[in-house]
Amino acid sequence: MLECVGALTGSPWIYAVVALSVLFDVFLPLLPSGVLVITAATAAAAAGSGTGRVPQDVPDILLLMLCAATASVLGDLVAYRLARRGGARLDRAIARSRRLTSAQERLGAALARGGGVLFVIARFAPAGRSIVSLGAGAAHRTVREFLPWSALAGVAWAGYSVGLGYFGGQWLGATWLATGVSVFALFAAGAGAAFLVRRPREQPAG
Template identity: 80%
Template sequence: MFEGLGDVGSLTAGPWIYVVVVLSVLLDVFVPVLPSGVLVITAATAAAAGSGAATGQVPDEVPDILALTLCAATASVLGDLVAYRLAWRGGARLDRAIARSRRLTSAQERLGAALARGGGALVVLARFAPAGRSVVSLSAGATHRSPRDFLPWSALAGVTWATYSVALGYFGAQWLGATWLATGVSVAALFAAGAGATYVVRRKPA
C-alpha cells in the first residue's frame, strides 16, 4: 500500500515536482480548492524518504527540502502580489462585488484595522485559514493598502506557511516512516492549524 510513496519520491530527483508545487501554490490564491498544502506535504514526505530521513540516516538530499521550501514560499508571495495588484486595479466593479460579500467586507475592515495599528499578524494567520489568503490579498489590493504595509507581512506569511508545511512532511516521515499514514497525520496537522487560524481570524476584537 505504501509503495506508491516511493514512486512519488523519485520525482524529487527532477525539476517537475518543483514546477507542480509552484503552479499549485501560485494559483490557489485564485482557486482556493487546489490542494497545494497537501501537495507540499506529500512532496516533503517523499523527499525525506529519498534522503534517508525516514530511516534515521543522515540526509544526503537536504537541498531538496530547502528547494521545496523556497519554491513554496516564493510562489505564495508571488500569488499574493498578483491578487493584490489585480484587486488594486479592479475599480468600481470589484468594489461592488466586495460590497455584496459580507465576508469580504468584514475582512476589509479587520485588515484595515490591523494594518492601521502597525500589525500584520492577520495576514500571517489568514495564510493558514481556508481561502483566507485570497480574502486578505484581494481586500488589501481593493482598499489600496500601501505595499509597505502588506507585502512584508505577505512574505512572512509565505515563508511561515511553507516552512511549516514542509516540516510537517519531513518530520512526519522521520517519526512515522515514509508511509501514507505519515502523510495523512501531517495533512491533519495542517488542517488543524487552518482551523485554529480561522477561529482566531473570525474572533471579534474585544
C-alpha cells in the same frame, strides 16, 4: 501517490508542480497545494532517512520550501494587484460579500494599529490567503504595507508545511499514515487560524 511524488522529488518537475499549485491556489482555494507540499516533503525525507545521508537531502527540502514560499508571495501579489486595479466593479463585488467586507475592515484596523499578524494567521485559514490579498488590494493598501507581511506569511506557511512532511517522513517513513498525520496537523492549524481570524475584537471599555 507517494511513489509518484517520490520519483519526482529528485527532478526539477516537483518544484515546478509545487510552485504552480501554490501560485494558483490564491484564485482556486480548493487546490490541494498544502497536501502536495507535505507529500513531496514526506517522500524526500523518507528517501533520505533510508540511506543514512540525510544532509544530502537537506538542499532538496530547503529548495522545496523556497519554491512554496516564493510562489505564495507571487500569488499574493498577483491577487493584490488585480484587486487594486479592479475599479468600481470589483468594489461592488466585494461590497456584496460579507466575508470580504469584514476582511477589509479587520485588515484596515490591523494595519492602522501597526500590526500585520492577520496576514500570517489568515495564510493558514481556508481561503484566508485569497480574502486578505484581495481585501488589501481593494482597500488600496500600499505595497510597503502588504509585501513584508505577505512574505512572512508565505515563509511561515511553507516552513510549517514542509516541516510537517519532513518530520513525518523521518519518523513514519513514506506511508499514508505519515502523510495523513501531517495533513491533519495542517488542517488543524487552518481551523485554529480560521477561529482567530473570525473572532470578534474586544471593544474598549467606556
